[in-house]
Amino acid sequence: MSALVQRVRDRSFRIGIIGLGYVGIPLALTACKAGFPVVGFDIDARRVDQINRGESFIKHIPTEAIASAIKEQRFRATTDFDELRDVDAIIIAVPTPLTKHREPDLSYVEATARAIAPRLRKGHLVVLESTTWPGTTDEVMRPIFEATGLKSGSDFYLAFSPEREDPGNPDFGTSTIPKVVGGDGAAALELANAVYSALVVKTVPVSSSATAEAVKLTENIFRAVNIALVNELKVIYGKMGIDVWEVIDAAKTKPFGFMPFYPGPGLGGHCIPIDPFYLTWKAREFDVTTRFIELAGQINTAMPHWVVDRIAEALDRQQGRGLNKAKILVMGIAYKKNIDDMRESPSLRLIELLEERGATADYHDPHVPVIPPTREHANLTGRASAALTPETVKGYDAVLIATDHDAVDYKALVAAARLVVDTRNACAKAGLTAENIVKA
Structure with a gap:
């Protein structure tokens, strides 16, 4: 753990972000600005090509910001999920919509977890940012990962940190919004908190992933x-x-x-x-x-x-x-x-x-x-x-x-x-x- 945290501090820690949309792109650019090498993953080949050309497809995100990160070789996008093996942190920012019957649709989260599982290795940090019900990280994500034989908290580290993006807000961006962080155990919390502390103005560690999941729901229910x-x-x-x-x-x-x-x-x-x-x-x-x-x-x-x-x-x-x-x-x-x-x-x-x-x-x-x-x-x-x-x-x-x-x-x-x-x-x-x- 101390070696991983040290790599975060010296910026040799490689960050992978799955889902290059309204949450994933700002987070990737924030991580690049903080000095981390970043690889973005998405299943949309056209979006990946557009990013790699240095173009923005979101109006409030300047093309110059993406182009600069690409040109300086701090950021690139790919559809090849085998490259997940080469990053140290895997941050998931995929949609969590409702079904027609207004029930949670976790199909994107589950599909992403199943894509990660065969590429999961010792030392990986996996963080879910997609909004969901309390218990998803422990009850849905962890069983998929542990089916590989690796154990959460010792072989890999699992955490939840809810996104707090407000598109178009001129006063608050990703790096200036405090970040709630909850982990599956003390080691996961320590590593996830170290990563986010390097990205945002302040982190707010909480006692568990379920608590962090509940925080996000509480904010939006309010x-x-x-x-x-x-x-x-x-x-x-x-x-x-x-x-x-x-x-x-x-x-x-x-x-x-x-x-x-x-x-x-x-x-x-x-x-x-x-x-x-x-x-x-x-x-x-x-x-x-x-x-x-x-x-x-x-x-x-x-x-x-x-x-x-x-x-x-x-x-x-x-x-x-x-x-x-x-x-x-x-x-x-x-x-x-x-x-x-x-x-x-x-x-x-x-x-x-x-x-x-x-x-x-x-x-x-x-x-x-x-x-x-x-x-x-x-x-x-x-x-x-x-x-x-x-x-x-x-x-x-x-x-x-x-x-x-x-x-x-x-x-x-x-x-x-x-x-x-x-x-x-x-x-x-x-x-x-x-x-x-x-x-x-």
Whole structure:
């Protein structure tokens, strides 16, 4: 162990990262910047080739950062998993989605573990970063690895350290976010903590992998429940003629006891819409009902339906018509502002709901020119972003602001639109008030 830790300190410790996406790429670049040699592994040959050419496929990650790491031979990508034998740490950052029945889908994690197992050797550190239910590292990963005859804690070291990426956040990047680390035993924790201490500003060691897994779920459940609360308040206050955004902005002036969360058209991203249900599923094993989590899920899932009803109501009041045969422009297809990340974006569901009610729905997004393939919205694949000019905007019966990108000229949008339904308070933040603006 002391020899391994010393190799971490002198930067001869080789790091391998499986899964070169929104988590894996920032982590690889952070490790390169810290002085480690890094090999990235992915099953997507086109993505691997793009990385090796020094190109970025994620908007908020500069091409220059990848190109520099490749040019200086600190980073390279491969589809050859036999090279796992040559690295010292294997960090796993693969998707953990839900099934159609809202149960954990660990197929990517299990497939990755089975790919690692025949290449596992003595001295390897294996760290799972993918969000999952407490116990996955010990109950799913370890048996697959120990079936090789090697023992965790003596032959190899197994740990869990949850990713905390926030794509597009200008204030916090991978290296400046504290990292929670839990290991399968003291030796695994020592080695994993040594590695992450060299990468990030601070590590937070915890007593076990299961505890670290629970930390990640707790962070995202906290957000999901509080977003559900303000979404419910939005509906209640709206019926009372009270602006929920004004209420929240006033409440957050209290210097203690209040933390602002904001409503929206639904939940998006790779964490909040999915992660809470990993604990809901696991809780059944212990005969526990997760009522807060499930209620929050119901409220947040209902938001796209509420928004569509609000559009229909506004069209009826302003134009004397319903959604059938109406033309709607959805502003923003990414799940949050100023990025190109569409994972679980509520805009996709909004388009489907609008079209189910007979409307024609187009979208405009300055960061997403074409909708890529998604797991649950294959019917929207390939649709292109509509042009945004005063002339095109005038051709729509309503504009729905689903994502409040800064690149949009909201003053020009409101001036040209017949009706603007704003789910993000974007117009008010731009200082705009007009009779054709409706908050939803």
